[in-house]
Amino acid sequence: MIFAIEEINSSTDLLPGIKLGYRIYDSCVSVPVSVHVAFELTNGEDTVFYEGMNCSRSGVVMAAVGDAGSSPSISVSRVIGPFNIPLVSHFATCACLSDKKQFPTFFRTIPSDHYQADALAKMVKYFGWTWIGAVHSDSDYGNNGMASFLEAALREGICVEYTESFFRTDPQIKIKRVADVIRRSTAKVVLAFTAVGEMKVLLEELALDPPPPRQWIASEAWVTDPNLMRFSFCAGAVGVAIQKSVIPGLRNYLLDLSPSEVAASSVLTEFWEDAFSCSLTESSSLRLLRELSSRNSQSVAERKTNLLL
Structure with a gap:
């Protein structure tokens, strides 16, 4: 992000005559922290937003980039939206954010989960897996994503044995209950519409009493993380990934x-x-x-x- 801003500021073609200032916050994937940051942005506490540059509107936030998570993005957008401050996310995929009545100033550079859910259902059908299990994050990302997938799965004639939701900060007994459902199930294929944090917690719990190998269907949030496929009961994972790119310089x-x-x-x-x-x-x-x-x-x-x- 810093590199991109410096490239823009040093370019004579991208934004001639305009210098971008910035402040970077860590939301810690936390809704309360994100809301706190959003209020700081709208309050404009700093008299100088980016020292060393002659900003024409020092201290006034023109736009925000982020958050990566859907729930934090929803919260931030609700706070800064009434002030007509746009929020542009690179990773918040919840289909709910496409509702322009609720989020008129939200934009993103990644497709909505509406398309991912449909693609996952078609993928499951393609491989002939008509009897599967499903787990998802208990968040806006997971709940909306799973709802979209279940609709698409119904159209494709896919039967879902169970659907379980959980969050990484849930009590251990709840994580164990979800793991036990997977262990006892007859479905050998599990679709996981989860964030990487939830998937890590679930796999570590399953590792305490490994079930027979399972084939995982993965959402884009965790499918490319190699650390999550090191467990013996993971027969493999297939899913939708975000295309990588090389940033020159x-x-x-x-x-x-x-x-x-x-x-x-x-x-x-x-x-x-x-x-x-x-x-x-x-x-x-x-x-x-x-x-x-x-x-x-x-x-x-x-x-x-x-x-x-």
């Missing part, structure tokens, strides 16, 4: 950052620690910066590339 942008620049950002610190398998503290970043500066045989970018490899 992003890799070099990340590799050219200095350790001090990374340490100043919690987002970049998390990225570095994950990419380089390290713990980046202020002292360690300074030591690393001195080490990088002392080695003249390679450029900083080349050494970081070696670390990545």
